[in-house]
Amino acid sequence: MSTADSYEILLHADQLPPDWDQLAQDNLFLGRAYCQVLNETPANNMSCFFASVWHENKLAGILVSQFIDLSGMHHYGARRHCFKTRLRKFALKNYASHVLFIGNNMLTGQNACAFLPEVPTSIIPALLKKAALQIQRQLKSEGVKIHLTVYKDFPQSDLLEELALHFTDHYRFEAQPSMVFDIPTAWETDANYVDALTKKYRDQFKRARKKGSDLVKRQLSLEELLNWEDTLHDLYLHVANNALFNTFYLQKGHFYQMKKILADQFLVYGYFQENQLVGFNTLIKNGSVMDTYFLGYFDLIQKEKMLYLNMLYDMVAYSIKKGFKSLVFARTALEIKSSVGAQPVSMTAFMKHENRWVHQLLPIIYKRLEPEVIWQARNPFKHTTHDLICTQNTELAHLP
Template sequence: MKTALSYQIYESKSQLPENWDELSCKNIFLSKEYFEILDKSAPNNMICHYIGLFKDQNLVGIAISQFLDLNKLESFGERDRCMKTSARKFILKRFASHVLVIGNNMLTGQNSFVFSESISKTEGVKTLKKAANELKLKFKSMGKKVHITTFKDYDKNDIENFTKESDSFKNNYRYSVQPNMIFTIPFQWKSEQDYISSLIKKYRDQYKRARKKAEGIEKRKLHLEDIITLEDTIYDLYHHVAQNAPFNTFFLTKNHFRIFKEILKDNFLFYGYFLDGKLIGFNTLIKNGDSIDTYFLGYDDSIQREKMLYLNMLYDMVAYSINKGFKSIIFSRTALEIKSSVGAKPVEMFGYVQHSNNHINKQVPRIFPLLEPQTIWQERNPFK
């Protein structure tokens, strides 16, 4: 007889079972260390929970959920000012301000769960759906009714587990959002020069032009004490970029990068870019097994344009990952075309979403396109 899975919901890293990291070793973003970062520096409008799945009292799955209160946001993003943007803000404020995410809204990709091989993904996902329903009741008791529940960022293979042998998601709308931009590093590449040599002339010229533009900029690896000293400037640079994004559901806290470095240490890389001794930009990377995940960045926009700083950051990320022997770079979504121009490829991502109001839920297929910013872009192929 098949044993049904049970689950336990935790509010902090300190409550997790001792053997949690036996599963999280497959994904740093489900580890106790990373959850400690969220406990100490999650965005102010976010509440995190951690979910353990059990079979015969044995831990067989781990997952994360995030509750977002969009009413606490100062802005959804200021870059685009148009009727569609206004409509999106109105809909979010009135009908979708409380969002429960099974997954990680701060990252791109399948960072929702890890299951052991002793259970099927279909079993695991079905149990997470039950946990999500309990979380909705929990927030309701706190006076925070969940409007939207979403399971986010799965590729074509993973998304099939949501409907296989289960009707748990029959009333959910399946959506596709902007792709995850992933750079797969050929095994034969050992240095940045291998990358440069593989580019066609147009993109070799782009590389040379960008590098020449950046002359005079000093790139420096920052340690914890540097991050603390420059914290105000770092946050200003980050906030400028975030504020001018087309759409935001959260803003980082000022101490976020400091906490990240304190806890993840060498698995979190922080690079500052200086001009005449002044910090004008930064980017961050996270080591996650044999992959590098790009994280948040910031820059002075006027200098960025003149010095092609963002493009140079992308080249630096590629060079570091090749030199250190990583297999891939998760560039995430946004800035799709420029990431494509350095060699990243789009991977389509899917999710499921359900509104708590049945009448509104029936209209989600019509409403959802208004909530997701549309991006028109041309994929590039820089390689020979």
């Protein structure tokens, strides 16, 4: 590919070229249908951009990007009244309120781009930079100046190695890892899972199941998602407001719109007590991988019924039963996710501030605003007997 390659910045999923899904086929989160979700139900402070890369009149690459305006954010999670939150709020509003993500800030993982196999990995970093620059120019023409550009999330791969070589002028950082549960091919039911647990964690499983035995779980239909729309949003906010830090909040009706577009690829399970919805979780079928999405619950029910842990067990059971190769639990609650068998997968991101003086201070600012978190990785299976101490930086933004 040469400098004659062209880029087209698109604002709507219905503008995507016909061959778009051929490049996105390995990742639902880059596909046309999910791009439509981003269009129709984005966060209130979010705008989405899609970029197509052309070479010799052929679609050679696709990219998903999000612009987030933090200037209007009023809630910064459970610690929003402490000094550190006030400092974070001041820094963001004055120096980083306009953030461009190359990738998806609502998800964990490499959901930024896809290219044809014949495109050399060595030139992809330059292509990403050029696409980001075009989006920045478009926003500037609308009176919006980008303060911070973030490229996320990249697991260990040839692409990450190339990004590291070409993004030396960016600050490289690792946020919380993505927690991934790899499912043995021999497992067919959750009984196989329970049999593989040590006594300690088998007892934990039994205790959680007993605590939540009077809850009724069922998959919610499209009509039920509309009927329970207010409660779903309240439950979601109960969890979101307790996050360390949020860069966005989902709109009310987000899950309804997502189900309407993705249909059977998007699942919402409700948990009921005496016919009242007290919790929910969501799953997305992404090829052979099951991805968890957002969830919600009332704190009192969660504590009494060990609801969150039961949700994790239910997600594992469903993924095993349906033959998925792995279950992506994403970020946050690292220790409890590891206690059900998920393992940390490092994710690397790169960011650059437009002000060179501020950019030089990014390593200090990032570490001061979000210090490293020490957590204990659990190993619940019989074939592994030791626990590990893990150290990770907390996430820059609210991610699932």
